[in-house]
Every structure is written in structure tokens, then in C-alpha cells.
Amino acid sequence: MTVSKSSLSSIPTCYATVSIGTPNTPLDQKLKAIAEAGFQGVELGFPDLLSFASKNYDKDVDAQDFDNLCDAGRKVGIMCEEVGLKIVMLQPFSNFEGWPEGSEGREDAFRRAKGWIRIMQAVGTDMLQVGSTDSSHAVSSLSHLASDLQQLCDLLAPHKFRLAYENWCWATHAPDWKDVWAIVQEVDRDNIGLCLDTFQTAGGEWADPTTASGLIEREGGKVAQEIQFQSSLKALGNTVPKEKIYILQISDAYKPPSPLDAEADEQGLRPRGRWSSCLRPVPFDGGYLPVVEVAKAVLETGFRGWFSMEVFDGGPDGQDQEWKDMGAYAKKAMRSHERLLEEAAD
Template identity: 60%
Template sequence: MSPPPTSSIPVAFASCSIGLPRHTLHQKIEAIRGAGFKGIELSFPDLISYANLQFGRDIAEDDYSTLCQAASAIQQLCKRHELEIMVLQPFSNFEGWPAGSKEREDAFDRARGWIKIMEAAGTDMLQVGSTDSSPTKISSDVSVLAADLAELADMLAPHGFKVAYENWCWATHAPSWKDVWQIVKRADRPNLGLCLDTFQTAGGEWGDPTTQSGRIEKESGDLVTAENLTRRYKASLEELTRTIPSDKIFFLQISDAYQMSRSPLSDKEEDGLRPRGRWSHDWRPLPYDGGYLPISEFATAVLATGFRGWVSVEVFDGKFEDKYGDDLGKFAKKAMSAYQRLISEADDKQP
């Protein structure tokens, strides 16, 4: 049976990916809806900023009672603009902490608080990024990571909620799509699936911000030729299409990355972030807006699974103000055009 046409795909925009700190969530929502998007990813920092503005004071990240009031107001704001809050994000540094540790206790306390926020916001999905923390503390045992994700999924299940687990390409123990898929399979919960991301895979398996070429050149001290790298990337995407059922992909995020050829990033950790983490935070433009990664190939592989769920624009462009200034509407419309072009290119490559 053929999958539905790509025209059926619902499209969202991450609230953290548009505008600057001076722009309000209301302004962002108006621009997103004006460009034709159907939903938003509600970013926790945007929730905090909205709550601060609403209540006229700084709201603590664990003041869940107040944050739930703000989330309820955001839900009504989105309803007035005919937008769905499709996910709350990013829930990070959750899985793998030692049993009985303060970190693990805090992680599960956060989970309980975020579930309350999800209820208030009217969303049924939580995005979890693969843990990026000290390798001396976090378990590298897949069974431990899977058990934590399974427990989180079980906490969400009575509410009808689900967990979308995303590989972050700088993460400590699950930087690739294969890693998070292995963990999700081991956890084996119906409400636990994947969030896949064009940047996280293309930037992790093919790109490298520390080289002038912008691609991976060495691994374990050995040279990697461009031809072998491209061949390996293609094989990885073919494996993704073969092995991941479409219903276990809960949503797809799209973005690109700037090539750091003039000033490659240091390969050392800075401010607690590895180079790909710093790359992700400041040099991720819209597709076709100055990037260079092989992202259409990744989108092609995801669509080839039969996936037709939410696709969301999640970018972090440090050049935003130079390019768009205060014109959020122009940026949102550019994002919609980029989405349409990317999906069209990927659709054209379908067998």
C-alpha cells in the first residue's frame, strides 16, 4: 500500500527558532500562522519568557504551578491562531544517571513537572534529547538508558502522552539515529518513538565544523576520503529506510548548517559544549539559506519509510538579525518555502 501524498504532511515551527530575545511569543505565533504553519513546538525557554512577561517577575524553572498557568494561556493563544502545540521541548539530560543519585531524582522530578505543563498546554508529546553530560556519571549501558526511557514512557502513558527521543550529534552516548533507535527498540513501549533531524544526522555522520572542508576527514586517526564518506552516509540512510517503521518516527525536524571553512571550530570542549554542540546552537540556518549539508538525502530516506507525520522547522541561525531584522513574517514565509522545496525534492527521489 502506497503512503499518503506528501501534501498531507502537517508542518510546524519550533518557537525557539524564530525571532530574537526581544520578540514575544505572541509575535512569533502570529508570524508562524501567517506563513501557513499548522503547529508549533513549544520551547521551554519560550514558556519561561511568556510566564515572566505575564506575571511581571522571574519565574523559576521548577515553579510548575505558575508555568502551568502560562502554558494554559499559551494554549488559548494558539487556539485563537488555529495552531496546535504538537510537542513540548527540549527535555534534556534525563536518562542514564546512577540509581539513587540526586541527578536521577531531579530528572524524574522534572519529568513529573513537565507532564503537568503538557496537560496545561494541551500537547501530547514530549521531546527528549539524548543525554549530553559527563561520561564519568552517565551510564553507557544501552539497557540502563532504555530502562529510563521506558519508565518515562510509562509515566506519560496514563495521560495519553508519548515520548519522541532524538539523537543529538554531540551527545555523550547516543549521537546517531542508530543509537537512539537501538535504545527505543530495547525500551519497547508503544508511546516511545523517534524525533529525527536533518542536521543531527547529516551533521553527525557527514559534516564536521572543525575542518575547512566541512566534512569528516579523519576517524580514530585514519583519513576518510570524500568518496568513502559519501558511500557510508548513503548506506546509513538506506539502512534507516529499511529498519525503522514509519509509525516509530514521531516527527522530523529540518535545518541545515553553515560551513565553517573560514574559521573552523576548535575540536576542544568549550563552555561545556563539544564542537558539534556549539555548531548546533549558532550556525543552523533554514534549508537553502546558506547551508551545505546533504539534508535532502536524509529527508528522502525518512519519507521512503512511509512517514507522513509532523515535519517541523527547528533552526538556530546566529545571522538571523543581519538577514531578517525584525521581519518575522518574512522569515516564517522563507521557512515555509524551504520546507516545501525540501519535501518536493525528497518526494521526487522516491522509488
């Protein structure tokens, strides 16, 4: 499909609140910086809601204190309205699907799901992002994963809420877009679609933070790797219906200063998960992933929905967590968004 420049002019712009400042940064300051940079919406990060609630009530609000979180969420909804921002999505809901029947983990997952639905009602959003599970306890069968997500879709449906399912490239059972797309098809519900991500796609299928080159090193070398990656992008552009893509998250990645350990860390986080947490700048700012190619593949489906900046930028060494000027950074992100559309057009 042709990606004409004119067709990209109305793409709505979004910014993840967890991608600017820190969880301790006052949320109103984050929203002000995002709005003044020209973004139209936000992904509301749960850590930001939790921090806001704790400050609002002058106590540590528990992640499952849904009464206080909903009350705080209503205030956040008003704050967003005041600066002209739509809350596009609540994120990130993790480790939901795949728990064994009768397990404590499964009970907790559904308890959290019902609480997050209440929060969605409170803040005024209709979309929940679910990341593909990275729990080692998850059951791997496609039918089991799909059954859990069917039940979540059915909990969301009476409220006319949607589930945006994202492949996390360090996930245990669905690290690639093809994996989550297969699960979404198996779920077969009208209110489930994909949350695609330039980092998760390129960082999982093209790059590897554990190698000296920063690339996946396959038999046949770079040529074979590039052929396989381009084949995957072509399949994405040709097979996923545009209406089944709910949002595209945007970020690049720095090549790690030295290869990351291939083993999971003490918390069980795999190398791509550690890479994701602090080495993800906006595109065209020191990263090395083929972000434009991924965005173009998504656009070739006909998708013209939300483009959302979701970055975790600790600088090239991953250690710079100090935020000197959120306003300037948000404006840089907007310039990156504009350039990305310019380069993705035919």
C-alpha cells in the same frame, strides 16, 4: 519505497517557537508570524514558555516553578487556538537518562519530568521531545539508559502522552539515529518513538565543524565517507518502521567561517553543540548539508507525519542575532519546506 509527489501533499507543517525571534520576543508575535506563514503547528520551546510566564507575572519565574508555568501554559494554549496552531510537542527536555542510581542528578531529572508532564497537560500537547543526554556523568550502558526511558514512558502513559527521542549529534552516549533507535527498541514501549532531525543526522554522520573542509575526514577520503553516509541513510529508510517516527525536524547548517575548536568549551559544550546553537538556517539558504537526502530517507520509511522547522540562524558567521522581520522569515521557511518536499519526491 517510492516517494511520490502526491503522497507528500498532506504532510503537516510545524515550526519551533525557539526558531524565530529570541526568548525575549513576545510569544504572541511569534505565533502570529508562524500562523500567517501557513504553518499548522508549533513545537513549544520551554525557553519561550519561561519567558512568557516571567512577563505575565512580572517576575523571574523559576524553571521548576511548575504552578506558575502551568498557569502560563494554559494561556499559551488559548493563544495557539486563537491563531489556529496545534501545539505538537513540548521541547527540549535534556539530560534526563543515565544518571547513577541515588544521585542528585537523577532525582532532579525525575522531578523535572513530572513537572513537564503537568505543563503538557496545561498547554494541551501529547508529545515530549527528549534529547539524547550530553551529560558526562551519564552511565553508558544501553540497559541503564533504556530503563530510565521506560520509567519516563510509564509516567507519560496514563495521560496518553508520547516520548519523541532525538539523537543530538554532540551527545555523550547516543549521537546517531542508530543509537537512539537501538535504545527505543530496548525500551519496548508503545509510546516511544523517534524525533529525527536533518541537522543531527547529516551534521553528525557527514559533516564536521572542526575540519577545514567542513566534512568528516575518514581514511579513504570523500568517496569512502559518502559510501558510509549513504549506507546509513539506506539503513534508516529500510529498517525504521514509519509508526516509530513521530516527527522530522528540518534545518541546514552553515559551514563555520573557520574550524571550531575540537575541545568542549567552558560550559562543557562540544563543537557540534556550539555549531548547532547559531549556524542552522532553513534549507536552501546558504547551508551545505545534504538535507534533501536525509528527508528522502525518512520519507522512504513511509513516514508522512509532521515536518517541523527547527532552525537557529545567526547568519553565516553566527553573530547576527537581530530579528528585523519575523513574518518574512517564517514565510521564507514555508517556501523552504515546499521546495524540500518538491526535491525529495521521486
